Amino acid sequence: MKKLLWLTVISLIVMMPLSSFAGTNTISDSDLAAITAQEGVSIYFNNSTTTGFTFTASWGQTNISSITGSPITNFPFDKGGWAGVEVNFGNTSLSGLLTIDVGVNNSNTTSSTGIPGGIALGLKNLAFTTGSIEAIVKVGAERTLSVPTATMTLGTYYLGSYNSTVNGQVIICTH
Numbered sequence: 552m553k554k555l556l557w558l559t560v561i562s563l564i565v566m567m568p569l570s571s572f573a574g575t576n577t578i579s580d581s582d583l584a585a586i587t588a589q590e591g592v593s594i595y596f597n598n599s600t601t602t603g604f605t606f607t608a609s610w611g612q613t614n615i616s617s618i619t620g621s622p623i624t625n626f627p628f629d630k631g632g633w634a635g636v637e638v639n640f641g642n643t644s645l646s647g648l649l650t651i652d653v654g655v656n657n658s659n660t661t662s663s664t665g666i667p668g669g670i671a672l673g674l675k676n677l678a679f680t681t682g683s684i685e686a687i688v689k690v691g692a693e694r695t696l697s698v699p700t701a702t703m704t705l706g707t708y709y710l711g712s713y714n715s716t717v718n719g720q721v722i723i724c725t726h
Contacts, residue, residue: 591652596677600644603682609635609694634690641682641712648675669724677717684710 611633650673686709691702 647677672721
């Protein structure tokens with residue numbers, strides 16, 4: 552009987568995981584309160600520039616009765632035509648600092664807004680500059696509005712270059 556009891560005790564000791572012998576230290580709530588998990592990155596835009604671009608958007612239809620095999624023939628109101636706009640954008644640039652901080656302390660609220668933290672996007676002198684924008688309204692016989700003899704300009708919209716600077720913070724949090 553003693554051998555059976557002794558064998559049972561030894562087998563229980565062998566089967567116990569080694570982690571049960573590890574020492575444990577507890578961290579107090581006051582120690583945890585002093586720890587914040589703020590990690591983040593800074594993205595600096597150093598005069599990031601795009602060159603200007605142009606596009607044409609038009610609406611209309613071709614002369615359907617002139618298409619071979621069309622069921623419509625010699626329809627007097629089917630002359631086709633296009634109306635649209637040709638838009639020219641100047642160069643744009645972006646400068647400034649964008650910071651992203653994750654793990655902002657959720658137990659506190661910001662003094663000015665009362666919004667709990669979470670993810671904070673910092674915008675520091677983020678400057679956006681664009682060149683002039685010009686839109687030319689045209690009508691024409693084809694969709695690209697580019698044939699000089701078959702296109703007429705109706706008017707032009709012009710917006711000069713502009714600058715805008717953003718400062719502040721965007722906070723994303725749970726609710």
